[in-house]
Amino acid sequence: MRQHPEESLDLAVGAHASDETAPGALEQIIAARTREHRMMKGLTMSALAREVGMSKAMLSKIENAQTSCSLSILSRLAAALQIPVTALFRGADADREAVYTPAGQGAQIMRRGSNVGHLYRMVGSLRGEHKRLEPLLCTLTEASEVFPVFQHSGTEFLYMLEGVMVYVHGETRYEMRQGDSLIFDGEGPHGPESLVKLPIVFLTVTGYGDMGPDR
Numbered sequence: 001m002r003q004h005p006e007e008s009l010d011l012a013v014g015a016h017a018s019d020e021t022a023p024g025a026l027e028q029i030i031a032a033r034t035r036e037h038r039m040m041k042g043l044t045m046s047a048l049a050r051e052v053g054m055s056k057a058m059l060s061k062i063e064n065a066q067t068s069c070s071l072s073i074l075s076r077l078a079a080a081l082q083i084p085v086t087a088l089f090r091g092a093d094a095d096r097e098a099v100y101t102p103a104g105q106g107a108q109i110m111r112r113g114s115n116v117g118h119l120y121r122m123v124g125s126l127r128g129e130h131k132r133l134e135p136l137l138c139t140l141t142e143a144s145e146v147f148p149v150f151q152h153s154g155t156e157f158l159y160m161l162e163g164v165m166v167y168v169h170g171e172t173r174y175e176m177r178q179g180d181s182l183i184f185d186g187e188g189p190h191g192p193e194s195l196v197k198l199p200i201v202f203l204t205v206t207g208y209g210d211m212g213p214d215r
Helices: 005-020 025-040 043-052 055-065 071-081 085-089
Strands: 106-108 118-122 124-130 131-140 155-168 172-176 181-185 188-209
Touching: 005 106, 025 055, 025 085, 043 055, 071 085, 106 181, 172 188
Parallel strands: none
Antiparallel strands: 106 118, 118 131, 124 131, 131 188, 155 172, 155 181, 155 188
16 A cells, blocks of 8 residues: 655654654654544544555554654644544643632622622632633622613523522523523523522632623
């Protein structure tokens, strides 16, 4: 069987590398992603090798991290699997921003409801060039009053941890109990309408688009 030039080169590079060093982390990641996407597509190794235009032996080397792939082969693999090339590198840049907040140590922040007994505690904030995620822990006690509804950009997720309240979004009212959740468009008027059983504690997580809040 005639080999593609890239395949011949990669086999030579892989053989040379295996004599000197163990397969690198990047090869391991490409191997795992290739095998993962092949199986998701329901393809055998032989079928994928035919689609890519390489030998089954070469594909086996790739899936076992025994060779390094050229960009040309990666491009052909991605095309055959109908995925972007970047999908074959998923997990390579594992270092990502994370925010850890120990229990009870989130910063207390002032919001429009703070002056009527709504306690907001920031439990983390993750921002980036095209995203912003804002989780808040809200506590309502005997000192709290119901408050005029809120409106803001983004999508909000609310999860009840303790107590009972009636929460309004637009024209719809929801009786929220422990374990209940609600996800909604923040542009719609929303907020606690009736505090049924105190104390009330709920987690709210708002995801904003590129423009961030208050666009």
